[in-house]
Amino acid sequence: MIDAAPLVADLAIGAAELMPLQSGSELLPENLNVSFKALPAIIVIGMMLLFIVAGFMFQVADTDDMWVAGRSIGNIENGMAIGANWMSAATYLGVAATVATAGVYGLAYVIGWTTGYFILLIFMAAQMRRFGKYTAPDFVGDRFNSDTARALAALTTFLIGFVYALGQARGMGLVGLYILGDWSALTGGLLTAYQTMMVVFMVITVAYLSLSGMLGATKNMVLQYVILIVAFLLGLVATGWAGGFTTVLPQLQYGMMIDSLAAEFSAPFAGGSYYLWVATCFSLVFGTCGLPHVLVRFYTVKNERVARWSCTWGLFFISLLYLSAPAFAAIGTALYGDQIGAVYGDPGMTSAAGDVLVVLAAQLAGLPEWFVGFVAAGGIAAAVATTAGLFIAASSAISHDIYANIINEDATQRQQVLVGRLSIILIGLLTIIFALNPQQPIAALVGFAFSLAAIVLFPMFFLGLWWENTNRQGALSGMVTGIVVWFIPMINEGNFGLVNGGAGLGIEAISTWMPAIGSALIGTPIVFAVTIAVSLVTTEPPLETKQMVRQCHSPDPMPSDKTAADIVAEKNRDGNAPADD
């Protein structure tokens, strides 16, 4: 367990080998009390109803509202939406779990998933807002004048949404099971308890989302953020208090506990090597900057100043949780060690127990059932909010970027919104099918999506915005290289059972230097180099494209409903820059 290979992925592969059949019960943490709990159930059902009502109230009928919430969202509201959109089950449940089981290596997740927002802020947030448009693939397609590039980006967006949502579905299923008990009888034993619950929650999520689009999702995300942060912080303070570990500021007080925990909790490289730490952190930071559902939040705001400040607010809201997660991990580790068994070594804490450590800790601290249910509800809110953001991004990739831009250029708004809704249902179904038997823990699944975003999309966004000579040929060869590079460690490690039934090729040099979860440390520079080199040896992009990039950096205010391309077109029509022919 304590070697240089990616620890979380190892755990998962080990678990998958032991139980190749569909067996939801093995996914369950043995110490979590699965049963129907009246008060928590009321909390969760009430919460889900609230989401549906809010989605219904902000129903959308046109593409502006569907994809970018009418560009109407303000600073703090967007900051909270950024927070909820960002903090998934992987954050709510997974970060504390990873910090507990992988020790200092887990902190690479804490740093990677917070500090990436600063890079996003200084290099991309405001410029993206000025570019305008609707989706991240829009940027790629328009900036590089290529429908192939647009389609590649849309495909990547879809893949990211899908891989990422798998983790969320798993989180919803596990937590739902804890609160609502075993409903598998409903399906006549066809589905296991975990599967039934996962399907139930995914169906509700898809239903509200296909109704409400981005506008409803944004309004809901604010609600979801408040629920999840209150549940997490109160849960932490109450658990620390009830367990007798901390009083009012567990985020700092857990420092005193660290000496009393097993050495693995804080020993510098017990859970992963220095290289793995840096590689993981790098992947998560630049993955953050390449994730389509993150970038699209900057399209939803009024202007670029709001884009900047809402990014800052978003980081603040995110930090509230991330500064607390290690404290939860410390308290959870102590409780687990006292009441259940050794956290580290063999058998140690299972990945299933780890995945719900936050809920488990509250339960072990002897908190009342309704309160534990409330903490669990926060986890569901986090999973639903992120799934919403991902599905909006993925479905807009299909409906807007592939359908309306490539397949049917005359699509009406009604058709686009319809295709959008259908594609939300489609990706929902796909996620349900693949999440029936998940092979990786939440944080690992999400990690793969980050590598993909960091390798394939981040270089396109960054170079596209900051180097006007990046051209179509460069972008295309960069993206293709990126996709190939991303698959190398995935195949090598056999993730998703791709090769040798999940065993993978197992080439050691690759798993050491290019672990799937941190493959961007090598992959991103390669894609940068390929894109730049190919751009240099091929012709420069047309002047209009360059002007579009310049418009993204101009400090002059521009109307909120205009895109950079509109401004360039207007200017050229006026004859100030008769560069066309």
Added chain:
Amino acid sequence: MPDNTNHDTEDGSRDIATDGGMSDVEREQQIDYMDVEINLLKPATPFMRDHLRIIWIGFGIWVLTTFAPITATRLAPDTMTQSMPLIGFPLHYFLLAIVGPGAALVLSVWYARKRDQIDEKYGIEQGVVEPETTDTVPDDAAATDGGVDE
């Protein structure tokens, strides 16, 4: 990284600088961004120069707060794992779990404020030109831009 600002001013805006007595702000007003090259390393206008300066300073500090603690722990594990007085954290743990994320947040506030100051210096005001129409009236909004672009 942040060291290139002085030279670039001379390179990037040589033709403008010959106007002698003009201030940055006046020079900036004569610039049409459609005509200047966007280059991360060679800012072409006074505004871009000011902006890139804070971007690079921020980025430099960010690299340190994000990757220096883990690197120092790798190089000098004994020093870095000592307990801190009062709060009890091992030093490396504190730097990673609290200082790292906290620094990014502080840097973000710093950047957003600096950028606001630059906007102020150049008289840039956001959001005044845009009409306050699309708040929560989805159906009306549909008509306003349906089919206008592309």
